[in-house]
Structures are given as structure tokens and as C-alpha cells.
Amino acid sequence: EVQLVQSGAEAKKPGESLKISCKGSALSFIPYWVAWVRQMPGKGLEWMGIIYPGDSETRYSPSFQGQVTISADKSISTAYLQWSSLKASDTAIYYCARGGYSGNVRGAFDMWGQGTMVTVSS
Amino acid sequence: QSVLTQPPSASGTPGQRVTISCSGSSSNIGSNFVNWYQQLPGTAPKLLLSSNSPRPSGVPDRFSDSKSGTSASLAISGLQSEDEADYYCAAWDDSLNGWVFGGGTKLTVL
Numbered sequence: 001e002v003q004l005v006q007s008g009a010e011a012k013k014p015g016e017s018l019k020i021s022c023k024g025s026a027l028s029f030i031p032y033w034v035a036w037v038r039q040m041p042g043k044g045l046e047w048m049g050i051i052y053p054g055d056s057e058t059r060y061s062p063s064f065q066g067q068v069t070i071s072a073d074k075s076i077s078t079a080y081l082q083w084s085s086l087k088a089s090d091t092a093i094y095y096c097a098r099g100g101y102s103g104n105v106r107g108a109f110d111m112w113g114q115g116t117m118v119t120v121s122s
Numbered sequence: 123q124s125v126l127t128q129p130p131s132a133s134g135t136p137g138q139r140v141t142i143s144c145s146g147s148s149s150n151i152g153s154n155f156v157n158w159y160q161q162l163p164g165t166a167p168k169l170l171l172s173s174n175s176p177r178p179s180g181v182p183d184r185f186s187d188s189k190s191g192t193s194a195s196l197a198i199s200g201l202q203s204e205d206e207a208d209y210y211c212a213a214w215d216d217s218l219n220g221w222v223f224g225g226g227t228k229l230t231v232l
Contacts, residue, residue: 047221106214108172
């Protein structure tokens with residue numbers, strides 16, 4: 001079955017670093033854009049950014065530019081979302097989602113990971 | 123505050139038809155396709171409808187979408203209890219050069 005599998009829940013302290021992952025199968029991952037979406041507790045969906053694993057071209061939402069780093073390793077069909085210094089306000093569920101094929105950055109998110117809960121608390 | 127505007131809530135009784143609106147601007151809905159996502163309680167969102175691709179497998183034809191100018195709508199006919207969920211619209215925004223979501227609409231089946 002084609003799916004995106006995310007890394008498990010994380011509990012961190014403010015100021016700590018974190019990298020979470022999203023793994024797909026080669027055929028369902030590398031030729032597609034992969035987006036990251038945040039959902040804060042009880043709130044809606046927010047697009048954070050998107051990467052094309054084939055060449056690592058990345059685009060960020062202005063709200064998240066400089067706050068997180070999105071990367072990918074196409075050799076293992078995995079995308080990453082990374083923080084260098086977490087804040088309590090980063091507490092949320094983070095979803096990865098498969099986007100458009102090849103050059104189509106505007107393709108719909110047709111496959112979603114199960115989500116990774118990140119809790120940041122002192 | 124979300125770039126796309128949706129009503130925070132909607133409701134209906136089983137069998138009714140309900141619509142959820144999504145209002146944007148010329149840089150997003152006015153010039154790009156609109157996608158609708160359904161998020162059942164405690165689960166990840168899933169693609170419900172996209173005006174740029176075929177209906178996803180398993181999505182009943184009770185769900186339909188439309189767009190006019192800078193607004194879009196999702197319609198659900200023959201409402202069922204299993205339709206109780208949060209619904210989000212999304213579109214590419216040419217000015218932001220990225221995706222924007224609506225704030226979401228919580229649908230309650232009475």
C-alpha cells in the first residue's frame with residue numbers, strides 16, 4: 001500500500017533541537033512534491049513549506065521561513081522537518097503530505113502521513 | 123487569520139444538503155484550483171475533492187464543489203452522520219508563492 005509514514009511523537013524542552021521525518025516508497029515519493037502542514041491544538045491547518053526530493057528545491061511559507069528547515073534524502077525516500085531551537089508555541093501536530101507530480105508544485109495533497117505530535121514544555 | 127475565509131461551523135440533519143463556502147482573492151481562488159480536505163475527528167486530513175484532478179477513490183458523489191470568481195463552495199447532499207468532520211479549502215496563492223488554507227469549518231450532523 002502506498003503511504004507516508006512519519007516518525008513518532010516527541011516531547012522536548014524549549015531551546016532543544018528536533019528533526020522529524022516522513023518516509024514514503026520510492027515510486028510514490030521521489031517524483032512528487034512533499035509538503036509539511038502544522039496543526040496547533042484545536043486549530044486549523046497551516047502550510048509550512050514544500051520540497052521536491054528529486055532536486056531538493058524548497059519553498060517556505062513566509063510565516064515559517066527562518067523558523068524551520070525542510071530537507072529530503074531521496075536515496076531513502078524521506079523528507080525532514082527540523083528546528084534548531086524549539087519554543088513552547090511549536091507544540092502541534094505536524095503532517096507531511098504528497099503534493100503534485102514533478103514540476104507541478106500546485107498539485108493537491110493526495111496522500112497524508114499519520115502526523116507527528118511535538119510537545120515542547122519545560 | 124487565514125488567507126481563505128470559511129464559516130467556523132455548519133450543521134444539518136441526516137438527508138439534508140449543506141454547503142460550505144470559501145472566500146479568497148484574485149491571487150488564490152481567482153486564478154488557481156481549489157482543493158477540499160476532510161479531517162475526521164482524531165485523524166489526518168484527506169483529500170476530498172480537487173478541481174484539478176479526478177475524484178479520489180472512495181469519495182461519494184454526494185460531495186461536489188464549485189467555484190465562481192474568488193469564491194468556492196463544497197456541497198454535501200444526503201447528509202450522513204459519518205460526514206461529521208472538519209472541512210478545509212486550500213489554494214495556491216500567486217502573491218505568496220505558496221499554499222493557503224481556510225480556517226476550517228466544523229460540520230455537525232444533528
